Amino acid sequence: MNEVTLLAASAVPVGKIQSRPEAPTQIVEHELLSDVVSQALGQANVDKAQVGAMIFSEPHIYTRQKYFATFMAGYMGMKCTGGVMEILGNGMTGGLVFDRAADEIRLGRTEVALALGVNLETAVPATEHMNYTMRATGDVDFQSPAGFTPISWYAMDAVRYMHETGATREQISSVALKNRKHAMLNPLAQFRKPMTMEDILAAKPIVHPLSLLDVPPRSDGAVCLVLASRRVAEQSGRPFLVLRGRGSYHEGVHQIADAPADMISFNAAQRAGLAVYKDAGLTPDQIDIAEVYAPCTIVEILVAEALGLLEKGKGAEQTERGDTTLGGRIPINTSGGCQSRGHPARLTPLYNALELYQQLTSQAGDRQVNGARVGLMCCELGNYNAALSHILEAA
């Protein structure tokens, strides 16, 4: 098996990019992404001809160009010996894209693979978008007709967590406050203005007990990662990360188990965590920073607990006291997380990998975690029914 490196990462700032249908001048998917690919290859110092695989996240249904991967191979004139394909796996999509691109190198099908995609959805109102997304997070005959929304499951995690641990709403929402502080230092973040706890508590209720500022915004984005063999990475003369470990687990559940179980232990994240630590030969206390897929504030707490980064049942309290803030014991989501960096859902794990790349290669500017060498990322689908985690280390 060949060693895999992350050699470059480029993206547009997360935000509202998608054109309204009636706009006389349109922003289109292939122009947006090909520009990001060009930047990423320049940053990696590799030639276009070296790219032998391109793994895309599948664009939303609102994206006009279909068969997007093969269209892009033509648009950019890419000849590939490895896979050219699109992947869809709900919130895990970007993680699976990264994973598959890494496999292309691991298996020796190419020495350079791109993990990339566009997410364009913000011109579609949230209430319309949910008519579609509710079908992905529930049984469409036996649950969705009750009116469950994707984040309603996380809200039920929050209600249960508060019941079991005595955590307060403010402690849970301190995740959003912390993430906003981080985003203010991230040029790629969607929301960079100062925010207070009063703002969070006064914001429009979305799903009890979560308000507009506890839940993810609507976001567009475009991102391209360059993964390479160690040989190519060393030849490039550029800084890079080495993929140290990988772990995944699907608990065989879609949203909720069909028998009573501990919903908030996020056991898929626990199992994926055990696997990734074992694969990397590391323990949670050896992780310097983590970028976790956490659409809502409560989710960041629960996944950090499941991965052993925060203490079980104390994650909200530990977040409030600053353990996961820049300068704290284990900085989490220095990008600003889903709430403030933004959440282009099908790319979020790729933006998380980009943050690890910038941090671990000391290119994170004002939000740099000094001396950070080892980073963990983790993504999920459903109500963390499945989790996929990777550990990267500075070369």
Add this chain to the structure above:
Amino acid sequence: MIEHLVPMTGDRPYPPRTTDFTRTFWEGLADQRFLTTACTDCGKKTFPPKPICPACLSAKVEWVKLAGEGHIYSFTIIHAAPSIFAKETPYAVGIVDTVEGLRLGARLLISPDRLRISMPVSVARMDYDDGPYFGFVETKGDGADD
């Protein structure tokens, strides 16, 4: 027997599909019976009803009645809903653990200020103009502490 019949306004926002297999469930609901399937090989009950057993993958299953009683494991109140559900907002949904040891997700036809974890609940038939769906109401005579 489903005792609680709750009148709803208009048609079901997102009506479920009926198959040859699930027709037994939906006709049962219309007839005030709350049904699911149990495996005749390993005995496992499951919800929603399935033509195979998720525990042992046997295809030998039988229809059984559920008591329609349980308690709330967790809940939320949805203020921002898909547009097709907008006319019902705000509404409560929750996770109900039944006396048979099943867990299901359903609408909670309970006032938000009364909702609490562990509240005993009973199945209800939601009567829309175009057909029924199922949800849960607070169990009558509930003496549990608030």
